[in-house]
Amino acid sequence: MSTPTMIQSGRDEAALHELSITQSVVDAVCERAAGRTVHSVKVEVGALTAVVPEAMRFCFDLAVEGTVAQGARLDIVARPGVAHCGDCDTDIVLDDLILLCACGSADVRVTSGRELRILSMEVG
Numbered sequence: 001m002s003t004p005t006m007i008q009s010g011r012d013e014a015a016l017h018e019l020s021i022t023q024s025v026v027d028a029v030c031e032r033a034a035g036r037t038v039h040s041v042k043v044e045v046g047a048l049t050a051v052v053p054e055a056m057r058f059c060f061d062l063a064v065e066g067t068v069a070q071g072a073r074l075d076i077v078a079r080p081g082v083a084h085c086g087d088c089d090t091d092i093v094l095d096d097l098i099l100l101c102a103c104g105s106a107d108v109r110v111t112s113g114r115e116l117r118i119l120s121m122e123v124g
């Protein structure tokens with residue numbers, strides 16, 4: 001008896017995450033290019049978006065195929081995750097999504113790292 005194929009590995013899920021995000025970036029870029037050729041795209045990616053730059057680069061090459069952005073260079077500007085602790089009043093750098101200060105407090109507010117936007121694009 002066979003069970004339906006399911007994506008279970010974390011790696012595949014991550015790739016799907018980047019693929020859908022990258023696809024919307026490419027859609028936006030192509031729309032703005034309005035028929036012109038896109039040479040490069042610069043995106044800002046926060047550490048807390050769970051987007052792996054290398055995976056995004058790979059997905060970008062797939063997503064631009066057959067569009068005006070085909071062959072375009074993708075520049076990724078990585079932003080670290082930063083949060084502010086309300087208890088000890090310090091800024092902490094976040095490497096992952098665990099929002100806990102070294103002082104043990106969970107009263108932390110993310111101030112940077114959730115960015116995911118197109119900074120610029122080169123067309124013509």
Ligand SMILES: [Zn+2]
Binds near residue numbers: 103105
């Ligand atoms: Zn603290």
